Amino acid sequence: MHHCGTDSPPRKSTMPSPAETLALTPALIARLRACRRAVIFTGAGMSAESGVPTFRDAQTGFWARFKPEDVASPQAFAADPQLVWDWYVHRAEIVRGARPNPGHQAIAALQDRFEALAVITQNVDRLHQQAGSREVLELHGNLFDLKGFEDPDANTPPSMHCALCGGPCAGAGQTITDAAQREFEGLRLAEGAVPACPACGCLLRPAVVWFGEFLDPRVFSRARDLVAQCDLLVCVGASLAVQPAAGLPAAARHHGALVIEINLAPTSLSGQCDAFLQGAAAELLPQLVHLLDSA
Ligand code: OAD
Helix, strand or coil: CCCCCCCCCCCCCCCHHHHHCCCHHHHHHHHHCCCCCEECCCCCCCCHHHHHCCCCCCCCCCHHCHHHHHHCHHHHHCCCCCHHHHHHHHHHHHHHHHCCCCHHHHHHHHHCCCCCCEEEECCCCHHHHCCCCCCCCCCCCEEEEECCCCCCCCCCCCCHHHHHHCCCEECCCCCCHHHHHHHHHHCCCCCCCCCCCCCCCEEEEEECCCCCCCCCCCHHHHHHHHHHCCCEEEECCCCCCCHHHHHHHHHHHHHHHHHEEECCCCCCCCCCCEEEEEECHHHHHHHHHHHHHHH
């Protein structure tokens, strides 16, 4: 016999809650809410929805013929400065037309929910800063500054560096005139011949880190300290293919932090972190903010 007339249970909303979307266990959500010091570690997938192509996805057009490794190195610049310059002009033009996506905005919003939050990024596009993130460590530099080119394979390493561009200086320290300073500051990645430093004459290059180059030791040491001190690290859109940056998320885990990964596809971190959230940064990060907002 059926019992008729019993009230059916209240209908669940068709919109899944952030906890359901993110498929995090209640224990993990409780741990997440207790975190105070967060690090958000980001790679090229972070800016994919802003229209900035990632490095390891298929490239289009003329530049599809070149692998990043073949154009992003001091050897490549020494061999063909104009080709490397033009590749970066192409990237800088894409970046100048790009805007932060809801993922960047979610990270900026997360700043108010933790005692401390820092972004450690491999991206050179400044979209985190545009979205309002206050502490952003640029592990691989940026596309907005230039510096003097120093050939690591040159037979005689220079003993002096130009006070204006930081590049090698053949002679004794040159005088930096106001005009040279202004000209240098006005230079940027733009179509045309590779510019030279108005003070010392050496070729200028984008202030990014190339394959085979060291990261700025001050930036990397600050990143390592933040990773050692944080209790939450969220790794977003990074293939973790390039050292030493790739070691930072695992180091946070080693120090006892909760480690969450957001990526379209699994990486070497996915099996070792506390939660791997598969999906797009611009969709999942706003869900994470929503989850932390809903008590
Ligand atoms: P990669 O191009 O290697 O990887 C992009 C990652 O983002 C991959 O794991 C994708 O699955 C993921 N991804 C793509 N779209 C996504 C989305 N919408 N949401 C979430 N994840 C997404 O970029 P990086 O890991 O940043 O170095 O590359 C590291 C370094 O290699 C770069 O900083 C650059 C490059 O050569 C230098 O220039 C020194």
